[in-house]
Amino acid sequence: xxxxxxxxxxxxxxxxxQAFAADGVDASLEEIAKRAGVGIGTLYRHFPTREHLVExxxxxxxxxxxxxxxxxxxxxxxxxxxxxxxxRFVDYIATKRGLATSLRLLLTTNSTLFSDTSGxxxxxxxxxxxxxxxxxxxxxxVDASDVMHALGGIYSAPNTPDWRERSGRLVKLLMDGLRxxxxx
Amino acid sequence: xxxxxxxxxxxxxxxxxQAFAADGVDASLEEIAKRAGVGIGTLYRHFPTREHLVExxxxxxxxxxxxxxxxxxxxxxxxxxxxxxxxRFVDYIATKRGLATSLRLLLTTNSTLFSDTSGxxxxxxxxxxxxxxxxxxxxxxVDASDVMHALGGIYSAPNTPDWRERSGRLVKLLMDGLRxxxxx
DNA sequence: TAGACAAACGGAGGCGCCTCCGTTTTAGTG
DNA sequence: CACTAAAACGGAGGCGCCTCCGTTTGTCTA
Numbered sequence: 129x130x131x132x133x134x135x136x137x138x139x140x141x142x143x144x145x146q147a148f149a150a151d152g153v154d155a156s157l158e159e160i161a162k163r164a165g166v167g168i169g170t171l172y173r174h175f176p177t178r179e180h181l182v183e184x185x186x187x188x189x190x191x192x193x194x195x196x197x198x199x200x201x202x203x204x205x206x207x208x209x210x211x212x213x214x215x216r217f218v219d220y221i222a223t224k225r226g227l228a229t230s231l232r233l234l235l236t237t238n239s240t241l242f243s244d245t246s247g248x249x250x251x252x253x254x255x256x257x258x259x260x261x262x263x264x265x266x267x268x269x270v271d272a273s274d275v276m277h278a279l280g281g282i283y284s285a286p287n288t289p290d291w292r293e294r295s296g297r298l299v300k301l302l303m304d305g306l307r308x309x310x311x312x
Numbered sequence: 313x314x315x316x317x318x319x320x321x322x323x324x325x326x327x328x329x330q331a332f333a334a335d336g337v338d339a340s341l342e343e344i345a346k347r348a349g350v351g352i353g354t355l356y357r358h359f360p361t362r363e364h365l366v367e368x369x370x371x372x373x374x375x376x377x378x379x380x381x382x383x384x385x386x387x388x389x390x391x392x393x394x395x396x397x398x399x400r401f402v403d404y405i406a407t408k409r410g411l412a413t414s415l416r417l418l419l420t421t422n423s424t425l426f427s428d429t430s431g432x433x434x435x436x437x438x439x440x441x442x443x444x445x446x447x448x449x450x451x452x453x454v455d456a457s458d459v460m461h462a463l464g465g466i467y468s469a470p471n472t473p474d475w476r477e478r479s480g481r482l483v484k485l486l487m488d489g490l491r492x493x494x495x496x
Numbered sequence: 497t498a499g500a501c502a503a504a505c506g507g508a509g510g511c512g513c514c515t516c517c518g519t520t521t522t523a524g525t526g
Numbered sequence: 527c528a529c530t531a532a533a534a535c536g537g538a539g540g541c542g543c544c545t546c547c548g549t550t551t552g553t554c555t556a
Contacts, residue, residue, distance in 0.1 A: 130522060133534060156512065167536030172514065232416065314552060317504060340542060351506030356544065 137174050139164040145185045149223055153182060153230045182230040183241065186223075190245045193220050197252035207265035207310075210256045211303045214279065217253075218295045221282055250276060264311035266303075278302050321358050323348040329369045333407055337366060337414045366414040367425065370407075374429045377404050381436035391449035391494075394440045395487045398463065401437075402479045405466055434460060448495035450487075462486050 129137075143164040147155035157178065161171040175181040196216055200209040224231065235242050254272035261268045279302070282295040313321075327348040331339035341362065345355040359365040380400055384393040408415065419426050438456035445452045463486070466479040 130533065132522070136534085157514090158512065161536090168514080169516085169536050170534075173534075176514095178513090229417065232420070233413065236416070314503065316552070320504085341544090342542065345506090352544080353506050353546085354504075357504075360544095362543090 133174075136164065136166050136170055140166065140171055140174060140181075141184055141188060144181050145188065148182070148185055148227060152226050153178070157181075179230055179234055179237075182227055183234055183238070186227055186231065186234075187241075187245070189220060189223055190248055193217065194248050194252045197256055201256060201259060205265060206256070206260035206263040207303070207307060207312075210260045210266070210306075211299065213252070213256055214299045214302070215296060217249075217279065218282055218292065218299065220249075221295075222292065260306075266306040267309045268311075270306060275302070275306070317358075320348065320350050320354055324350065324355055324358060324365075325368055325372060328365050329372065332366070332369055332410060336410050337362070341365075363414055363418055366411055367418055367422070370411055370415065370418075371425075371429070373404060373407055374432055377401065378432050378436045381440055385440060385443060389449060390440070390444035390447040391487070391491060394444045394450070394490075395483065397436070397440055398483045398486070399480060401433075401463065402466055402476065402483065404433075405479075406476065444490070450490040451493045452495075454490060459486070459490070 140160065143160050144155075147160050147163070157171055158168050160181075161168045164171070171181075175184070193216060197209075197213050200212050203209075204212065231241075250272070253276055257266075257270065257272040257275055260266045261270065279298070281298055282291075288294075324344065327344050328339075331344050331347070341355055342352050344365075345352045348355070355365075359368065377400060381393075381397050384396050387393075388396065415425075434456070437460055441450075441454065441456040441459055444450045445454065463482070465482055466475075472478075
């Protein structure tokens, strides 16, 4: 791929991520192209349909989330890393919710998308939880899938305006529970 | 509702059914309005979104299918009625397949749609099967849900060009199996 | 039957989608 | 460097979506 093509593609994905986050999946593609500083034709060459673009943005989101797990684990104590990551997980769910309509269509078409991403995310959570348990920062008798399950509450809430705040409190509460009775 | 409004609404649904069958859910709404002899504004007043129109067309399709069961039962021997109805069921699946994308969205939004329609359809099949079994035209040791299950094959085939022919043969084969060992 | 008014009609206009193709840029070659 | 072919760019144009509002029609009352 030519250097300019790569640059434009990256810029398009970047702008699309912002636009989808701000305006939902129905954000104007022409606006996205304009903000990326390219013509609409260029956008369509890279991404033949809106769904293609949504998928790339979504995979990028998942990628960022998983990469953050590694960085947080490197830069913070294990329990703090877990908490920060879960707060970021809330953001991820928010964007996933925004992309839901398109994702539903994608998931029925491209079945690898779901298995790819859900595997990656739960893997990231697992390693954070196990590291925290091993270091004694949280109680040892918890399983990563239990924690994931406990986070399930953030899915259920409708799009209330205070959803983010409530989800943040849910994470803190969960962390308190996890730290209770820890060795460290 | 004013008489002219009712007339226009009926005409719109009629034309929409034809258009969706011919061109899929992406059929032009402006074309549908034109063929119904009304302006595009009238279409949008009756059906604020494409999905509203799809839902009404779909319910109408289900309605017609269930009503056909009664009529066929009245006008034909029980086994013939069952066979004719299953042939019509194939058409129904074909249109349902065509509307699939929109229906998927509708089903997640309006949960009564699925329970309403699938209940009605399986009820119609049940009464046809039971009547045929009771009259001795087909073997008595079959359950309506088994027959429905046997028809499952018509779902699986991708949109091959000969799908309709193959489904028709499937129905005939199934009927032969049902008639085998019947009293009458 | 005339008159009034609520309800329905219809299409112009503005916007986004997407295709198509002439123009520009890049990377490789002599 | 100059040249060239391949690749990428960009935006005009055509089409469908949907809203908005001035016009028409049906229905009810006197």
